[in-house]
Amino acid sequence: MMRQYNFKALSKADVNQLILRNTDSGNAIRESVLNIIEEVKTHGDDALKNFAQKFDQVDLKQLYIGKEALTKLANEIPQQVKHAITTAFQNIKKFHESQTSSKQVIETSIGVNCWRESRAIERVGLYIPGGSAVLPSTFLMLGVPAKIAGCKEIVVCSPPQKNGSVNGYIAFVAQLLGIEKIYLAGGAQAVAAMAYGTASIPKVDKIFGPGNQFVTMAKTIVQSTTNTAIDMPAGPSEVLVIADETANPVYVAADLLAQAEHGADSQAVLVSTSASLIEKSLEEVSKQLAVLPRKEVAAKALTNSYTVLVDDLEVAMDFSNEYAPEHLILATDNWQLITDKITNAGSVFLGNLTPESAGDYASGTNHTLPTSAYARSYSGVSLDSFVKKITFQHISESGIKNLGPTVEILAEIEGLHAHKNAVTVRLENI
Numbered sequence: 220m221m222r223q224y225n226f227k228a229l230s231k232a233d234v235n236q237l238i239l240r241n242t243d244s245g246n247a248i249r250e251s252v253l254n255i256i257e258e259v260k261t262h263g264d265d266a267l268k269n270f271a272q273k274f275d276q277v278d279l280k281q282l283y284i285g286k287e288a289l290t291k292l293a294n295e296i297p298q299q300v301k302h303a304i305t306t307a308f309q310n311i312k313k314f315h316e317s318q319t320s321s322k323q324v325i326e327t328s329i330g331v332n333c334w335r336e337s338r339a340i341e342r343v344g345l346y347i348p349g350g351s352a353v354l355p356s357t358f359l360m361l362g363v364p365a366k367i368a369g370c371k372e373i374v375v376c377s378p379p380q381k382n383g384s385v386n387g388y389i390a391f392v393a394q395l396l397g398i399e400k401i402y403l404a405g406g407a408q409a410v411a412a413m414a415y416g417t418a419s420i421p422k423v424d425k426i427f428g429p430g431n432q433f434v435t436m437a438k439t440i441v442q443s444t445t446n447t448a449i450d451m452p453a454g455p456s457e458v459l460v461i462a463d464e465t466a467n468p469v470y471v472a473a474d475l476l477a478q479a480e481h482g483a484d485s486q487a488v489l490v491s492t493s494a495s496l497i498e499k500s501l502e503e504v505s506k507q508l509a510v511l512p513r514k515e516v517a518a519k520a521l522t523n524s525y526t527v528l529v530d531d532l533e534v535a536m537d538f539s540n541e542y543a544p545e546h547l548i549l550a551t552d553n554w555q556l557i558t559d560k561i562t563n564a565g566s567v568f569l570g571n572l573t574p575e576s577a578g579d580y581a582s583g584t585n586h587t588l589p590t591s592a593y594a595r596s597y598s599g600v601s602l603d604s605f606v607k608k609i610t611f612q613h614i615s616e617s618g619i620k621n622l623g624p625t626v627e628i629l630a631e632i633e634g635l636h637a638h639k640n641a642v643t644v645r646l647e648n649i
């Protein structure tokens with residue numbers, strides 16, 4: 220069950236210790252991921268098949284599911300689910316399309332024009348988790364912005380299911396997105412395949428997607444050892460709920476459990492100004508947990524989780540900013556009073572009627588978000604994650620006459636005479 224703290228007894232170092240709940244096994248995971256990466260680098264597809272057998276208990280003849288099989292699988296899912304997935308797809312599309320920026324040309328000095336243009340990252344790899352739960356919603360969250368950005372090649376990897384295939388929901392999302400192949404690879408081996416390339420799986424320029432500790436560790440390693448970039452460290456799910464006496468303990472408990480059920484290494488934190496709200500919420504957690512199908516997983520996650528009693532909402536916000544949660548829920552009617560004070564969070568849910576599940580699935584915002592305090596410095600996935608912003612400039616005759624002498628002086632003081640000369644030869648010629 221959740222551990223309880225009084226804010227006054229906690230230091231910043233304690234907060235960081237609570238965030239780093241998995242450090243004990245960190246080194247072992249790193250070692251094992253380094254071995255997996257080496258195997259995939261050396262043995263390619265054969266290694267992927269061996270790991271599918273070892274970790275997913277599946278004997279794969281072929282490492283992908285193609286268009287025809289995907290269409291068949293997609294056709295088999297219930298109409299009602301197709302409708303829900305399509306509604307989510309449309310909302311996510313609407314929100315991400317609104318992120319396109321228009322070109323703005325700035326004349327920084329007379330005759331000197333500068334601007335930025337977006338260009339899609341050409342080859343992207345999407346990792347769709349599929350270990351303890353299959354997440355078609357994650358496919359929407361990554362596939363929609365990749366398509367809007369105009370990425371030419373979209374490689375999708377997801378762990379094989381026990382029947383050696385993907386499920387129909389994933390297939391339906393592929394159909395909505397116009398993606399014709401899903402590679403059957405999970406965990407660190409999928410990340411390694413997309414970073415190095417194998418006979419079946421193309422190498423990509425950037426890897427996206429959440430996953431367990433093996434996936435997140437593999438992304439972090441390939442980012443520093445290859446020229447493949449990653450979106451961010453998006454590991455085990457977290458939620459921090461700030462609640463006062465206006466919160467409903469039933470909703471608070473439901474929101475805590477919604478993230479706890481993701482995995483045994485998930486973390487749920489309740490920060491409240493009210494001891495009675497904490498007590499009632501914990502009673503509710505026990506009641507709701509008892510009837511959850513994934514109660515074992517959620518119960519384990521709750522042993523990593525905690526409540527914190529604070530004096531007021533401002534202190535609650537200070538704590539939250541230090542913790543930098545993946546998801547922050549302001550379970551209070553007074554959310555407008557504290558929203559401006561948020562400095563670190565992946566995605567924020569305002570008021571008592573805004574469950575985090577809405578953002579997980581269908582409101583339109585992206586659910587691929589930084590965890591383990593990386594929200595201090597990273598944003599969640601957005602359209603920007605799938606493009607590069609290239610800068611351009613054009614300098615006219617008046618521009619070079621105007622700006623040239625400044626460049627010549629700066630090049631001179633750095634002792635870089637060829638730089639200076641690139642201006643001088645032009646000035647002498649006009």
Ligand SMILES: NC(=O)c1ccc[n+]([C@@H]2O[C@H](COP(=O)([O-])OP(=O)(O)OC[C@H]3O[C@@H](n4cnc5c(N)ncnc54)[C@H](O)[C@@H]3O)[C@@H](O)[C@H]2O)c1
Pocket residue numbers: 251274275347348349350351352354357378379404405406407429430431432433434453454455456481482485545586587588589590
């Ligand atoms: N931060 C986010 O934005 C976000 C979004 C969605 C999900 N999540 C998180 O993603 C995670 C999904 O995890 P999952 O496990 O269900 O699926 P997963 O697809 O990330 O991992 C499954 C794979 O892990 C590998 N694996 C399992 N045991 C292993 C071992 N002992 N050694 C090496 N590899 C092993 C296997 O290859 C397996 O296919 C959850 O922790 C969830 O909280 C995060």
Ligand SMILES: N[C@H](CO)Cc1c[nH]c[nH+]1
Pocket residue numbers: 354356357455456457478545579586587588
């Ligand atoms: N809460 C997860 C991100 O941490 C995303 C998700 C997928 N499905 C349900 N929830």
Ligand SMILES: [Zn+2]
Pocket residue numbers: 456477478481579
């Ligand atoms: Zn979730």
